[in-house]
Amino acid sequence: MYDLPPEIIVEADGPLRIITLNRPDALNAVNDELHSGLAALWPRLSADRSARAAVLTGAGTAFSAGGDFAYLAELSRDADLRAKTIAHGREIVLGMARCRVPVIAAVNGPAVGLGCSLVALSDVAYIAEDAYLKDPHVQVGLVAADGGPLTWPLHTSLLLAKEYALTGAKIPAARAREMGLVNHVVADPLSEVMACAKRILELPQQAVESTKRLLNLHLERAVLATLDYATTAEDLSFQTEDFRAVITRLTAGK
Numbered sequence: 001m002y003d004l005p006p007e008i009i010v011e012a013d014g015p016l017r018i019i020t021l022n023r024p025d026a027l028n029a030v031n032d033e034l035h036s037g038l039a040a041l042w043p044r045l046s047a048d049r050s051a052r053a054a055v056l057t058g059a060g061t062a063f064s065a066g067g068d069f070a071y072l073a074e075l076s077r078d079a080d081l082r083a084k085t086i087a088h089g090r091e092i093v094l095g096m097a098r099c100r101v102p103v104i105a106a107v108n109g110p111a112v113g114l115g116c117s118l119v120a121l122s123d124v125a126y127i128a129e130d131a132y133l134k135d136p137h138v139q140v141g142l143v144a145a146d147g148g149p150l151t152w153p154l155h156t157s158l159l160l161a162k163e164y165a166l167t168g169a170k171i172p173a174a175r176a177r178e179m180g181l182v183n184h185v186v187a188d189p190l191s192e193v194m195a196c197a198k199r200i201l202e203l204p205q206q207a208v209e210s211t212k213r214l215l216n217l218h219l220e221r222a223v224l225a226t227l228d229y230a231t232t233a234e235d236l237s238f239q240t241e242d243f244r245a246v247i248t249r250l251t252a253g254k
Contacts, residue, residue, distance in 0.1 A: 002044040007034040009059075010041070015052035016197050017045060017101075021115075024060030029068040030114050032081065038118075039088035042095025052205055053197045054099075056122060057106035057190055064115025066136065069250045076238050076247060086231050089146035093227065096121035097220045102200055102212055106193040107131050107173075107182065113147065120151040121219075123212060124196060125182040126189040127173045133181060139168035140250070141243035145227070145234035154222055155180045 001010040001017075009020040019041065021028040028034075045051060058064055075082045096103065096118070105122035112134045119125050119133060127133075137144035144150065144165065152161035156179040164171055173185045186192045200208060237243055 002041065002048070004041060004044075005033040005037045007031070008037040008041060010045075012051075015050060015201055016194075017048070017051045017054040019045075019054055019056045021056075021058045021064050024058075024062075026068060027062035027065035027110070028058040028060070028115070029065045029071075031068040031071045032074075032085070035071075035085060035088055035092075035114070038114075039091040039095065042092070042099045046095075046098070046100040051101050052208075053200045054101055054103045055106060055190075055193050055197055056103055056118065057108055057193070058115070060109075062109035062115075063105075063107045063111040063131065064113070064118065065110060066113025066115060066134075069247060072140070073247045073251050076244055082235060082238055086145065086235050089234075090227060090231055093117070093121065093146050093150065093223055094220070097216050097223055100209055100213075102197075102208060104193045104197050104200075105182075106189040107133075108189055110134065112136065113144075117144075117147050117150070119182065120148060120155060124193075126184045126186050126192045126196070127176060127182045128189050129173055129185055129187060131173050131189075133171040133176050134168060135165055136168040138166055140246045141237060141240055143230060143233040143237045145230035150223060150226060150230060151219065152181070154219060 007022050009022045011018045023029060023034060045054060075085055102123045105119050105125040107119055107125060107127035109131050111119050116133045116135045135144055135148035137147050149165040160179055176182045177185045
């Protein structure tokens with residue numbers, strides 16, 4: 001559905017769209033195909049006039065384990081791929097901020113890097129009791145142009161956003177709920193998210209979509225204030241010796 005790569009599955013259940021990140025053997029780590037598919041997904045979802053709500057989850061045991069190390073290494077070497085990826089990152093962020101329909105995240109396992117960003121850009125988030133959030137961009141020598149630092153200050157205090165963005169520490173589910181980065185900690189996030197989506201589907205469509213847009217205008221304005229700087233800084237960070245040293249170590253022997 002939506003003519004996307006197999007790394008993203010979109011299924012229709014009446015007016016509900018169930019979106020699954022689909023690289024379970026790699027813990028749904030983001031490669032070029034998944035990243036490109038996410039950039040294309042959100043405008044296509046908005047243009048799907050029969051869609052009224054969407055569920056976002058990961059196949060297998062993870063929501064998303066962040067960037068695939070081989071893909072990150074290629075980004076350091078290939079300027080054209082890097083330019084495309086940076087542009088797609090911008091499209092993912094703005095596409096989610098502007099998406100017409102409510103997006104409810106079922107965080108079934110670790111949400112790392114871009115996975116963490118997808119949670120932050122969703123409209124409601126349910127997280128499994130043993131799952132966690134983590135943004136390790138700085139740890140690997142990158143600026144998080146499409147990561148937690150872009151949106152976390154809207155969800156939590158600036159001090160807490162700085163602490164977790166700069167250190168890359170794990171944010172356990174209960175702590176994420178306490179900080180305001182997710183709505184609910186539950187045993188079975190997918191079933192809870194499906195119930196939430198069905199409640200939204202029972203509400204008047206125009207009121208739901210316009211209220212989401214009203215709220216996300218705050219998000220979009222904040223993102224636009226920082227996005228150009230963030231993407232330029234991330235592009236530069238891919239070219240640093242610090243990043244290359246880290247990614248060489250992480251991919252050694254693979």
